[in-house]
Amino acid sequence: MDEQLKSKAYDPKAIEEKWYSFWLENDCFKPSEDTSSPVFSIVIPPPNVTGSLHMGHALNATLQDILARYKRMRGYRVLWLPGTDHAGIATQNVVEKQLALENLNRHILGRDAFIERVWMWKKQYGGHIIHQLKKLGASCDWSRERFTLDEGLSRAVREVFVSLFEEGLIYRSQRLINWCPRCFTALSDLEVEHEEIQGKLTYMRYPFEDSSSFIVVATTRPETMLGDTAVAINPKDGRYVSHIGKMIKLPLTGRTIPVIADQQVDPAFGTGAVKVTPSHDFNDEAIAKRQNPVLPFISVIGQDGKMNINAGRRYTGLDRYECRKLVVADLKDKNLIEKEESHKHSIGHCYRCKTVIEPLSTVQWYVKVDTLASNAINVVKNEQVRIIPDGWKNNYFAWMQDIKDWCISRQIWWGHQIPAWYCPDCTLEGGTSQGENIYVALTHKINGIREGRYKELASCGISHKEIISNAKNIRVGTSVRPITGMVDPTVCPTCGSVNLLRDQDVLDTWFSSALWPFSTLGWPDHTDDLKAFYPTSVLVTGFDILFFWVARMVMMGIKFMKDVPFRDVYIHALIRDEKGQKMSKSKGNVIDPLLMIDKYGADAFRFSLAAFAAQGRDIRFSEERVEGYRYFINKLWNASRYIRISIDKYSTRQIETIEDIMSEFEGVDSVSLKLPERWVLSRLAQAAGNTSKGLEEYRFNDAASAIYQFIWHELCDWYIEFSKTSFEQEASDGKNQKLALKCLLYVFGHALKLLHPFMPFITEELWGMYCQTCKTISKTNFPDQLIVDIEAEDRIQYVIDCISGIRSIRGELNISPSKPLNAMIRTSSHAANSNLTKNYDYIKNLARLETLEISDVIEKPRGAAASVKTGMEIYIPLSGLFNVKTELERLEKELKKTNEAINQTNKKLLNEDFVINAPKTVVEKEKERYEEYIAKRDKIMTNINNMKELET
């Protein structure tokens, strides 16, 4: 006797690892060699290499795995390509934290040594999330695993960069950007999270130069007043128009600044007068640039978030927030604070470290996105890319139409260093040397100088080589021409100088992620994989990266592959905790998927995620439901035990393999089958159809519930119970065909296949129990084109109604299930009579009857409980332990229900408009219902009267 027959409970731990290794060893996850098959390909949205699996990943991977496994069983050539991205800022942060523990920092190490160090870290910890995906059962082709900093992917990045630059779609520009003073880098607009906070609005008095009076401005950032270069008012604002052009003596600084006019100023907000700090506020930058001449830009805050020398000696070196306090205090001393009021406003935070971002004016690299974006809009409009559910289309369009140029340079070291070089020896049009516009800060003093223009350093006798190897920071003005190319240049193509400096910045990680759908397949080479698997079939992802990836992948795909990167985009929900809160480390409400797998098994966890994944809604994770699906697996396990026990009991021959039995059974003519067998085959067909339909339409929850419903409430609740009778009948009928046993195996085998994409482990385990030599269930065909048998469904449904009627009487009168009953059924139609008679044994056994009489001439016995159904009346004589009062109550309740139904139906039928306007079929149906209920009511009333006689 083997393990299953002994164990009444399923233990996932024992088998999951075994089967995962088995699949790997047998190359089950690699695309088939058969190039004539249709192709289905998915690239995984690469998780951060620093990451560990969270619920979002688990859901994402589970859905992809379900699709991949399903399509494999459908005969597709499936590629699911895994990998991770290098997560520039996040990874660098992690390693820098490590260094800090050793009292080191990246500048001490130097760039090369630092990068070496990050690679070491990646080698040691980077496989973490991949390992977790395997625990989940993900059927990725691990032989094709990629990383955004791979040699091949880096070549793709370079190719794209150079090509976009040469086309003028990549350029450098000095403007305000979002700067994270902690990560010390620029961020794109998307990487800034806005959060509403309760702040203060400070009203400050700015006196006019002539001290005649003052103008009051309101601000949330008093410290920036040190960099103000104007006060703006709306040109239509009568209160202030006369002030336009007047000069203000800016407090604390001694500078004078003008009052200017600008349309954007809202007279209704604050005082209607706005201080303008072009260097530290995006609005103010725009106002400054609209003025003629342009307002001066005075930067008072440095990259470290501290005030710089321009802020004045008193404030230099203070943190922005310290300085704010001091400025307000100083103004108060001078009686220049009018008031402070509390004020709600939203401010930007770094998405990696949550530090408040600082707008700073710097030179950065940008991608010009307008034409790329409009193409990306078109392919969604004309459905070359489908977004599912399509509610997200609007968000996509809205974002795309409003898109601004993408800042792609980051001031960090971990990533793809920008392939651009500068020549300090070339001469600009005006005759000045480019070296005048390259500013170098050295790590230490050389020849008495620590920082300065390249030309200055060179003239102090510092060699080019020394400059490069000791540079801490190199800033290059926008007037300096970048040199780029697929090969690192060694000489300047213009002047022949060999003194080239490489751009220090790296590219945004998302820049390489945007190429993922084709760079992972080998582009820019024309590989077989690229030909076979691009465009990919579907991208499965959460909406939070719709813009980060989907949009950018579409742009890059169209641009470089001349085709969209994927046909479908399936956007799944975000997983929240039971209270609907977003899971986050800081809230401490994170549920670790691996914990769930440990506790309930990967199958139960996966199935829960699929069942949760209704379209267009967030998911509140509920552990209780996971537990519920573990029970479901246990149910399946025990159904299998029943089957194996039955085989032992009824099969005289050697056990055949499940594959043989299933194919043999396929040849059986349904005419030779009894109704329960025909019924379960039909229900299987329906379940298979619904499961496929759900998966094809990305309605994972529908697919999951179709298979759940079938296995538990049809196969187990009814067919297995019917089969007990069928087996006995076949054992005694002398033919020894064992059709029912084969049918059960056939249906069970198909059910396992239907379930396999959701629950790969248990289904493989059970499948294997019926055949040591068969191929893995993952390589069988998904059930398809099974036959629906409506007649069998209707007839068995009638039998089920009959059995339920008897069970109701038992249940409601509180009669023990073990007490055998005698039942009489009076039928009122030939069809009913013949149907029930044919299924006599099934009714008798499933309703636990001692005797059963079916006839159309039955006289209702005295003292019997009754149940009235369409076409039949069921009587259970209960002399002795019969409680008249209880039975009366039961009948009264039934009568009430029936009367309500009659009223409802009657109301409709009396409504002429309904009869005239409603479709004929609906009216007919309603009439039938009415008749049925009337007949039922009459019978119930008769029974009630009988009962009352008995009572007296």
Place this chain on the structure above:
RNA sequence: AGGCGCGUAGCUCAGUGGUAGAGCGCUACCUUGACACGGUAGAGGUCAGGGGUUCGAUACCCCUCGUGCCUACCA
């Protein structure tokens, strides 16, 4: 401020222009030969509120309330 979504059983959620559903929980009875991680039978819902369209609305439209998210340059 705009845009999007959600409000259905005690809880978590499906769903549909024509009889309101699931899982968990609850009640009663049952160690019946696959399964107590189980079986059988029950209880429980003005489908947020108000208006409109319709023969008929939980579903379609409008408004209100509640709630969540995204976008925005009100200093």
